[in-house]
Amino acid sequence: MFTGLSGAGKSTIAGRLVELLQEAGRTVTLLDGDEVRTHLSAELGFSKAGRDANVRRIGWVAAQIAKHGGLAVCAPIAPYAATRADARRLVEEQAGPGSFVLVHVATSLADCEARDRKGLYARARRGEIAEFTGISDPYEEPTDAELTIDTRSTSAEESARRVLAHLLGDR
Ligand SMILES: Nc1ncnc2c1ncn2[C@@H]1O[C@H](COP(=O)(O)OS(=O)(=O)O)[C@@H](OP(=O)(O)O)[C@H]1O
Numbered sequence: 001m002f003t004g005l006s007g008a009g010k011s012t013i014a015g016r017l018v019e020l021l022q023e024a025g026r027t028v029t030l031l032d033g034d035e036v037r038t039h040l041s042a043e044l045g046f047s048k049a050g051r052d053a054n055v056r057r058i059g060w061v062a063a064q065i066a067k068h069g070g071l072a073v074c075a076p077i078a079p080y081a082a083t084r085a086d087a088r089r090l091v092e093e094q095a096g097p098g099s100f101v102l103v104h105v106a107t108s109l110a111d112c113e114a115r116d117r118k119g120l121y122a123r124a125r126r127g128e129i130a131e132f133t134g135i136s137d138p139y140e141e142p143t144d145a146e147l148t149i150d151t152r153s154t155s156a157e158e159s160a161r162r163v164l165a166h167l168l169g170d171r
């Protein structure tokens with residue numbers, strides 16, 4: 001599971017990771033934040049309860065996939081440590097210790113805001129989006145990530161290859 005602020009680079013790195021896994025002959029399911037919000041969590045908002053339910057659903061689906069030997073790559077913001085821990089527990093209960101890998105895409109708020117690819121930070125600063133992660137809603141930095149990625153010094157390609165190496169056991 002990737003975690004990080006909006007615009008940190010989760011989807012970009014996760015998308016490339018999926019391609020690399022497929023090239024390595026692995027079957028992989030991508031549970032991207034935006035797609036999950038459209039298909040699995042359409043009725044949920046961005047309150048703490050909404051986010052928790054969303055991330056637990058992702059964890060549950062990933063656990064089912066992992067249980068049957070598949071690989072799920074997930075890329076939600078997942079701002080709450082306890083909820084990420086729930087997802088970890090759900091997956092490890094089904095697929096064993098070490099089967100859940102947390103990747104913190106640790107792009108700073110200042111950098112995400114400078115990119116502001118979707119214009120969401122500007123809207124959040126104007127008060128047009130309530131409860132926006134990093135602006136008016138919390139992001140709890142992980143202390144239990146298996147990998148931490150600094151996108152200032154690591155390209156998306158290199159980041160995806162680092163995660164791939166970790167997943168394929170080349171640690
Ligand atoms: N209030 C608020 N806060 C944060 N993000 C918001 C909000 N409203 C809409 N969006 C858009 O929703 C995307 C994040 O959804 P997630 O499902 O990943 O969030 S969470 O894990 O449930 O917290 C996020 O997408 P990414 O930019 O890809 O992370 C935003 O585009």
Ligand SMILES: Nc1ncnc2c1ncn2[C@@H]1O[C@H](COP(=O)(O)OP(=O)(O)O)[C@@H](O)[C@H]1O
Pocket residue numbers: 004005006007008009010011012013075115117150151152154155156159
């Ligand atoms: N080193 C990097 N790794 C990942 N994305 C990067 C990097 N440098 C710049 N970017 C850009 O940052 C943006 C990240 O957007 P996205 O992947 O949708 O983030 P998220 O899914 O975390 O919201 C993209 O436009 C991407 O091209």
